[in-house]
Amino acid sequence: xxxxxxxxxxxxxxxxxxxxxxxxxxxxxxxxxxxxxxxxxxxxxxxxxxxxxxxxxxxxxxxxxxxxxxxxxxxxxxxxxxxxxxxxxxxxxxxxxxxxxxxxxxxxxxxxxxxxxxxxxxxxxxxxxxxxxxxxxxxxxxxxxxxxxxxxxxxxxxxxxxxxxxxxxxxxxxxxxxxxxxxxxxxxxxxxxxxxxxxxxxxxxxxxxxxxxxxxxxxxxxx
Amino acid sequence: xxxxxxxxxxxxxxxxxxxxxxxxxxxxxxxxxxxxxxxxxxxxxxxxxxxxxxxxxxxxxxxxxxxxxxxxxxxxxxxxxxxxxxxxxxxxxxxxxxxxxxxxxxxxxxxxxxxxxxxxxxxxxxxxxxxxxxxxxxxxxxxxxxxxxxxxxxxxxxxxxxxxxxxxxxxxxxxxxxxxxxxxxxxxxxx
Numbered sequence: 356x357x358x359x360x361x362x363x364x365x366x367x368x369x370x371x372x373x374x375x376x377x378x379x380x381x382x383x384x385x386x387x388x389x390x391x392x393x394x395x396x397x398x399x400x401x402x403x404x405x406x407x408x409x410x411x412x413x414x415x416x417x418x419x420x421x422x423x424x425x426x427x428x429x430x431x432x433x434x435x436x437x438x439x440x441x442x443x444x445x446x447x448x449x450x451x452x453x454x455x456x457x458x459x460x461x462x463x464x465x466x467x468x469x470x471x472x473x474x475x476x477x478x479x480x481x482x483x484x485x486x487x488x489x490x491x492x493x494x495x496x497x498x499x500x501x502x503x504x505x506x507x508x509x510x511x512x513x514x515x516x517x518x519x520x521x522x523x524x525x526x527x528x529x530x531x532x533x534x535x536x537x538x539x540x541x542x543x544x545x546x547x548x549x550x551x552x553x554x555x556x557x558x559x560x561x562x563x564x565x566x567x568x569x570x571x572x573x574x575x576x577x578x
Numbered sequence: 579x580x581x582x583x584x585x586x587x588x589x590x591x592x593x594x595x596x597x598x599x600x601x602x603x604x605x606x607x608x609x610x611x612x613x614x615x616x617x618x619x620x621x622x623x624x625x626x627x628x629x630x631x632x633x634x635x636x637x638x639x640x641x642x643x644x645x646x647x648x649x650x651x652x653x654x655x656x657x658x659x660x661x662x663x664x665x666x667x668x669x670x671x672x673x674x675x676x677x678x679x680x681x682x683x684x685x686x687x688x689x690x691x692x693x694x695x696x697x698x699x700x701x702x703x704x705x706x707x708x709x710x711x712x713x714x715x716x717x718x719x720x721x722x723x724x725x726x727x728x729x730x731x732x733x734x735x736x737x738x739x740x741x742x743x744x745x746x747x748x749x750x751x752x753x754x755x756x757x758x759x760x761x762x763x764x765x766x767x768x769x
Contacts (some may be wrong), residue, residue: 360628382685383695386719386728389694393730395753430666430755432627432733433716436674440661440718472635506634506664 429532443470450475457482459491473502474516481520484542485527487535511556517549525569539576598686610626632672640710647704653697655681662710670713673734675701677717680724694719695740695747698730698754702737729757 365516372490386537393398403409425431446468462479469475476499483491503513525542550566553559619626628687640662640672649655659676677697685693701707702715716731732754740750 382679385685385693389692390728392692393754393756396748397754399702399755425755427715427755428627429631429668430731432631432665433672433674434755434757435626435628435712436627436632436661436672436716437676437718437726437729438626438661440659440674443636443661469633469635471633474635506666512637549693552697573700 356370377518409556446475450478453482454478457485458481471502473499473506473508473513474530476502477513477516478520481517481524483525484538485546487538489537493543510552514549514553514556518546518553520547521546533576536577540573543572543576547573581619587721611724631666631668632663634666637662638663638708640671640706641673642700643710644704644712647706648700651700652702653686653700654684657681665713668713672714672716672731673701673707673710673712674716674718676720678724679719679722680720683719692747694728694730695750698732698737699741702732703741704732706733716766726757730754731756 391400393505394412394416395404397415398409398411399415400412401409402412402561419425425434446465449461449465449468454462454558455466460477462475465483466472466475466479468531476495480492480495480499483489483495499513502508503510521542525546528534528542529536547566547569550562550569553564618624619629639674641660644660644662645655645658648658657678657680659678661674661676663672663674665672685697697717698715701717702712711735712731714731716729716738718729719727721727732750736745736750736753739745740747
């Protein structure tokens with residue numbers, strides 16, 4: 356019994372810290388028992404089942420503790436995925452703020468946190484187009500397209516994202532009577548291209564009609 | 579007198595050489611350990627496996643499908659956040675669930691088996707998993723204060739094989755990788 360208590364304490368200590376022994380009482384026992392079983396199956400338990408010390412277990416648990424590595428790069432990546440997910444959560448909050456409040460600074464901060472996230476860049480490009488910031492528009496559009504190409508992203512996903520970001524801008528600018536001809540041309544050209552691409556991917560007749568409507572708006576820009 | 583001085587000098591040199599050699603060996607061993615640990619990533623010398631492999635945008639629609647699968651299987655999804663992340667250079671993706679007791683997550687208590695394994699099985703056996711190309715599942719369990727407690731991961735195929743009864747629980751356990759969090763450990767001791 357004493358050996359069992361000692362082994363639980365050591366495993367908690369070596370494997371996950373005393374946190375394992377601090378959450379809800381019902382979950383505590385279940386997780387504790389799981390940790391013991393798991394540590395033995397990985398030969399990382401410092402106490403053998405007969406109560407004697409396991410030098411191999413101590414060495415394995417200790418080296419895992421010191422290196423923080425399992426030897427499997429993909430597994431290590433997933434075990435530390437909270438690093439990405441927590442950053443993602445924060446970046447998403449910034450991007451949501453940027454999308455809702457049309458705040459370029461918030462969007463840029465989100466992109467800074469997750470430079471590889473092309474969806475952010477598509478949204479930032481749409482905002483740049485809305486604000487007439489052509490440098491940012493060209494930069495973000497090119498960067499998003501490059502990432503999508505390099506990472507072999509599903510073209511339908513990319514097209515959907517563009518349409519989702521550009522349609523509200525079209526609505527807003529149309530409501531204000533298309534104050535700028537360049538804006539009108541670029542936006543409707545982009546939208547038409549994306550509708551046509553989606554039509555090619557899905558065969559949707561509605562997309563074809565939308566593409567034609569956007570193209571007729573391009574022709575009417577500045578009139 | 580001069581001879582005596584020469585002899586002491588040699589002894590001193592020998593001691594210094596021995597100590598120097600030991601220091602060099604220790605530094606070399608320490609350097610190798612440090613290089614293969616996560617220290618260089620913490621110092622920003624190289625990017626972490628997570629940054630290298632999982633920095634692509636998450637598939638939010640796929641994550642919602644997995645959440646729906648869990649709810650459909652009768653799981654309480656309070657305090658559960660699922661992320662589907664592409665793995666750089668691999669043809670599959672990772673389904674990663676954050677299980678946060680601080681936000682109401684509790685392991686189910688219905689089954690006779692291990693609740694942690696049961697949860698992994700539910701995550702890996704959802705209807706959408708194969709269609710969504712989920713090659714690996716992972717969970718990150720956090721306590722009632724939101725502190726990390728345990729993170730586990732395994733290839734989806736292994737968990738599914740266990741669910742179908744093709745491999746014993748011992749094989750699944752041996753395939754699981756878990757996180758040993760030194761910061762959590764030292765943090766808890768300090769409290």
